[in-house]
Amino acid sequence: IPGQKVVLITGCSSGIGLRMAVMLANDEQKRYHVIATMRDLKRKDKLVEAAGDAYGKTLSLAVLDVCSDESVKQCINGIKDRHVDILINNAGIGLVGPLESIPIEEMKKVFETNFFGVIRMIKEVMPDMKKRRGGHIIVVSSVMGLQGVVFNDVYAASKFAMEGFCESLAVQLLKFNVTLSMIEPGPVHTEFEAKMIQDVRQKEYPGTDPETVNYFKNVYLPSSVDIFEALGQTPDDIAKVSSHLIYFISNSPRFRNMTNPLYTPIVALKYADETGGLSVHAFYHMLFNLVCSYALISFHCRLVI
Numbered sequence: 470i471p472g473q474k475v476v477l478i479t480g481c482s483s484g485i486g487l488r489m490a491v492m493l494a495n496d497e498q499k500r501y502h503v504i505a506t507m508r509d510l511k512r513k514d515k516l517v518e519a520a521g522d523a524y525g526k527t528l529s530l531a532v533l534d535v536c537s538d539e540s541v542k543q544c545i546n547g548i549k550d551r552h553v554d555i556l557i558n559n560a561g562i563g564l565v566g567p568l569e570s571i572p573i574e575e576m577k578k579v580f581e582t583n584f585f586g587v588i589r590m591i592k593e594v595m596p597d598m599k600k601r602r603g604g605h606i607i608v609v610s611s612v613m614g615l616q617g618v619v620f621n622d623v624y625a626a627s628k629f630a631m632e633g634f635c636e637s638l639a640v641q642l643l644k645f646n647v648t649l650s651m652i653e654p655g656p657v658h659t660e661f662e663a664k665m666i667q668d669v670r671q672k673e674y675p676g677t678d679p680e681t682v683n684y685f686k687n688v689y690l691p692s693s694v695d696i697f698e699a700l701g702q703t704p705d706d707i708a709k710v711s712s713h714l715i716y717f718i719s720n721s722p723r724f725r726n727m728t729n730p731l732y733t734p735i736v737a738l739k740y741a742d743e744t745g746g747l748s749v750h751a752f753y754h755m756l757f758n759l760v761c762s763y764a765l766i767s768f769h770c771r772l773v774i
């Protein structure tokens with residue numbers, strides 16, 4: 470339909486990507502045609518059901534595995550004139566646990582998906598956007614792209630890598646009238662959380678000393694569950710942020726977009742002390758000395774005030 474913007478979203482089989490696809494495809498003014506992609510179309514049912522009438526009209530499905538050059542090329546070549554107005558890089562995987570127990574191969578998979586997966590998409594879509602002097606690229610980063618969290622070392626590193634990549638690229642893209650923006654959610658209730666808990670139940674942590682396993686299982690995990698319970702947002706909260714970003718494109722949307730104001734002070738701590746000691750010690754005390762959720766929340770609140 471003329472005037473309709475083509476939005477391509479990665480990782481739409483569940484969670485944030487699914488809700489973004491549904492929200493944009495159900496836009497009352499029908500401003501968007503959403504190409505909701507996933508690596509395995511067998512997982513499409515939840516999306517199709519949630520999309521309702523939009524499915525087959527303002528929402529179409531396509532296969533896309535962000536880890537495969539061929540899959541990315543095939544998907545983009547299958548789009549009319551390869552024209553994508555808005556690219557939303559959402560697909561991503563988590564990884565928690567003591568470093569000693571994680572094989573390098575598993576860490577590479579996280580970078581292959583969260584970092585190179587986004588770059589693969591941008592490389593395929595950006596040249597056409599630059600030629601057209603228009604387009605919007607959104608990257609779903611994380612608060613862990615701005616502040617590391619204990620036992621999330623490699624996941625945080627993959628998101629930090631994205632932040633550095635985007636900060637650098639945004640400057641060039643500005644010259645071509647292409648907008649790049651990031652979204653940094655805190656904890657969100659999606660399959661991400663369930664996958665993490667299931668993963669932890671299955672693993673045995675070989676090669677890790679019992680003291681570290683104890684800190685991970687009995688100190689970090691319960692606090693992490695509390696944090697999700699106390700501060701967790703819904704995928705719809707994040708989808709709303711993406712809708713705003715897209716809608717306000719003409720007003721040059723913000724580059725960074727944290728979705729959970731409770732994390733702002735944590736990030737501010739880092740810039741308040743250039744030696745980095747304040748952040749490291751604050752996290753240490755939050756983890757080891759204030760393990761109950763009320764204490765954690767009141768810590769947040771005191772910082773906010």
Ligand SMILES: NC(=O)C1=CN([C@@H]2O[C@H](COP(=O)(O)OP(=O)(O)OC[C@H]3O[C@@H](n4cnc5c(N)ncnc54)[C@H](OP(=O)(O)O)[C@@H]3O)[C@@H](O)[C@H]2O)C=CC1
Pocket residue numbers: 479480481482483484485486507508509512533534535536559560561562563582586609610611612653654655656657658659660661662664
């Ligand atoms: N949930 C949270 O607390 C937070 C999440 N994020 C980020 O949000 C994004 C979405 O995660 P969320 O919705 O929470 O988690 P989900 O696990 O619910 O969704 C992740 C999606 O990514 C897809 N995916 C994974 N690998 C690939 C791949 N190689 N190619 C294409 N798709 C792939 C999954 O597909 P499949 O079904 O095939 O596995 C799934 O659709 C991620 O980038 C994550 O890092 C950021 C901050 C917090």
Ligand SMILES: CC1=C(/C=C/C(C)=C/C=C/C(C)=C/C=O)C(C)(C)CCC1
Pocket residue numbers: 610611612613618619654655656657689692693696697752755756765
């Ligand atoms: C804040 C905080 C914690 C945990 C934070 C978590 C668990 C954040 C999760 C964010 C996610 C899931 C982002 C996804 O990209 C600890 C270390 C338990 C205690 C100290 C304070």
